Amino acid sequence: MKTENRTADFYDIIRSRRSVRTYDSSAKMTEGELKEILEEAMLAPSGTNLNPWRFMVFTDPAEKAKLFPIAFGQQQVVDASAIIVVLGDMNAYTVENANRINQRAVDAGYMTDEVKDIINNGVENYYGSANEQTKKEWQMLDGGLLAMQFMLAAKARGYDTIPMLGYSIEQFRNEFNVPENLVNILMIAVGKASGPAYPTVRLGVDEVTTWNGVV
Numbered sequence: 001m002k003t004e005n006r007t008a009d010f011y012d013i014i015r016s017r018r019s020v021r022t023y024d025s026s027a028k029m030t031e032g033e034l035k036e037i038l039e040e041a042m043l044a045p046s047g048t049n050l051n052p053w054r055f056m057v058f059t060d061p062a063e064k065a066k067l068f069p070i071a072f073g074q075q076q077v078v079d080a081s082a083i084i085v086v087l088g089d090m091n092a093y094t095v096e097n098a099n100r101i102n103q104r105a106v107d108a109g110y111m112t113d114e115v116k117d118i119i120n121n122g123v124e125n126y127y128g129s130a131n132e133q134t135k136k137e138w139q140m141l142d143g144g145l146l147a148m149q150f151m152l153a154a155k156a157r158g159y160d161t162i163p164m165l166g167y168s169i170e171q172f173r174n175e176f177n178v179p180e181n182l183v184n185i186l187m188i189a190v191g192k193a194s195g196p197a198y199p200t201v202r203l204g205v206d207e208v209t210t211w212n213g214v215v
């Protein structure tokens with residue numbers, strides 16, 4: 001089977017992605033391929049394009065084994081080719097970080113210096129006064145969008161994934177000395193499925209939607 005399939009049909013991808021819990025433990029993904037998928041995931045939008053996501057990637061069996069008890073014995077953390085822990089950098093909501101990104105847009109000819117200054121000042125005004133809880137909520141939004149795109153990008157290459165919150169964030173942070181400024185968003189296992197996912201259902205659109213303000 002081709003490991004890379006950039007022509008995979010978008011509708012097939014969104015309809016066939018399921019949370020897979022059984023993986024071929026002999027299947028390896030290269031660092032290069034994981035980086036490509038991360039790069040595609042990072043095409044996701046983020047508030048003010050601040051790119052707050054950070055990643056801890058685990059491919060080493062010894063490191064993945066440490067995740068097993070932390071993830072309450074979920075076998076996929078051991079068997080999947082890689083575990084991606086999506087984090088958010090609380091220091092991303094700063095003028096310094098905005099400038100780091102927007103200067104690249106200026107250099108690429110996408111933005112003038114004047115626009116860069118306006119955006120950077122906006123970051124100061126908008127994010128500067130936000131409290132920690134609000135910033136964490138933004139992190140969850142930006143990281144959630146990123147995570148979804150990661151799972152679809154992986155699926156387009158013939159890999160399966162599972163998003164996971166079933167792990168002890170406290171134990172994870174202690175084990176891997178996660179710095180204070182990084183908040184945990186989601187763990188994602190990615191690899192070659194060795195068995196099918198459970199089929200799942202969804203509520204109907206009409207059950208969850210109102211139109212034009214009528215509840």
Ligand SMILES: Cc1cc2nc3c(=O)[nH]c(=O)nc-3n(C[C@H](O)[C@H](O)[C@H](O)COP(=O)(O)O)c2cc1C
Nearest residue numbers: 017018019020021162163164165166167197198200
């Ligand atoms: C935020 C989040 C956390 C999840 N955590 C776990 C988990 O720890 N273990 C697990 O087996 N599934 C986990 N799931 C997978 C869900 O159970 C799954 O997405 C849902 O049942 C729908 O199934 P599907 O993804 O196959 O369509 C999680 C999903 C999300 C979105």
